[in-house]
Amino acid sequence: MSSLFDIKGYLAIKRAQVDEALNRYMLQSEGELAGHIEAMRYSLFAGGKRVRPILCVAAAESVRHDKTVAGDSLLAAACALECIHTYSLIHDDLPAMDNDDLRRGRPTNHRMYGEAGAILAGDGLLTFAFDLLSRADYADSKPDLQLKVIEIISRAAGPLGMVGGQAMDLDSEGKEIPFSVLRSIHSRKTGALITASVQSGAVLGGATAEQLDSLTVYGEQIGLAFQIVDDLLNVQGTTEELGKAAGSDALRKKATYPAFFGVDRTKKMAAESVEHALAALTSFDHRADPLRELAGYIIHRRR
């Protein structure tokens, strides 16, 4: 791992690039649809870390031979991933689901726009993601690669992935579940879209089948680490740090890694996942340094 690589600077640059693209691609809040678009924009520009878009772009850069800036279809895919992530947060926060009032330190979408408005903002963002992914007018548009990316993302976000994981999570609240079920929930609910983010970038960056396999392992392992750290932060973080209610998992009697293994062993498991992620990148050159540093960033983040 290059100790000279400036991960903070890299994240700041990429985040600005993603924010600019999101603002450009996302509909403007005007005309007869202004209210609906404003509700989508409210959550889309609520200070998200843009982890999934940055993973997508970094994965593409890890396999690309040219040094050109990110192409339009890559940036659009990155934005689509953030739209899908944002929709999932809006729906997860709903009164019928987790019933959260705060997200990233601000009122949740339904506290601002009402339940119906929030449901539709989520529906709109999810559908708009596939609009972004399917456009044929990008300068670097490649229909076969775009279709492959839609297949990857829709599978990861759908009933077998993120939505199914959330359904299992709700079903398991207040119940004793074995660790295998918790792992399945985590893998579907968080891991699948993070893995898909890495895979999408890899595909659009022109990865070989072998490179795609390695990057898939990398994605799965950091996805796992990401969720384990989420569990830890919920136990240990303060509400101020998290931007949402701390300790809410315990209150809801949700199964978590710390509840199964205790804090110390859970920390070790997160570190092991990061090690596995790094090991998957052994055959990659310096172009994978951002992915290597991102693995470390995920485990040391505070929210």
Added chain:
Amino acid sequence: MSSLFDIKGYLAIKRAQVDEALNRYMLQSEGELAGHIEAMRYSLFAGGKRVRPILCVAAAESVRHDKTVAGDSLLAAACALECIHTYSLIHDDLPAMDNDDLRRGRPTNHRMYGEAGAILAGDGLLTFAFDLLSRADYADSKPDLQLKVIEIISRAAGPLGMVGGQAMDLDSEGKEIPFSVLRSIHSRKTGALITASVQSGAVLGGATAEQLDSLTVYGEQIGLAFQIVDDLLNVQGTTEELGKAAGSDALRKKATYPAFFGVDRTKKMAAESVEHALAALTSFDHRADPLRELAGYIIHRRR
């Protein structure tokens, strides 16, 4: 219009074909995701008329030169359209939206699976539609055409189309709105996905640009007729016929065509839309007979 064409027989055959394909493509309700999948299947197999899938298949047949049965990617697109339509019904029925207890004579999804379960069933169906649309393993898979169809459908179902129309509809409840706004709501909320159904079939059937333009006009006009008839049925139908509460629009003080123009003039407007739809098919041969008969079916339906 061929008076010899048996529209009832055609509809029965196509509906069976769509139902078979939906059952085959849709996930089976088993394993740890059984509850979530059952919730999706409950609404997907609730006796829908399959209008959008049949329009999709009929549009493809209206331009195709060969006489082969519908290809895999066409049937999958037809199923995807039904998944999107079904998701929209589930979310529209939610307590935070129209708060309906009955749909097609059966308890609505949230009455069966709870609010959270219904929100997720909708999210799952919407995302699964894009999974179906993007698969590369259909025998007749054509990435460029599939991508074009995803672009058409995601645009029609998204913030500028169906979701946006529903947002405008909710905003306008109990308010005096001009007719131009009602027309925009109808066009987005119902017309867009019906038009997209026709366009998707046309694209997958290999329509020329000119044919696609004509079929787009056809789709827009029957979409309009469909919504006008919906408004009429809500005024005139019985709860038994509709499978949902009759007169609910008036109770909610919703703007409708009959409220603007009275029943007689509204009926004339629906008939005019059907005429415009038929006129758009003038240059099409007998292969467009199903589309011609479908236009008449839409205006004479009882629910």
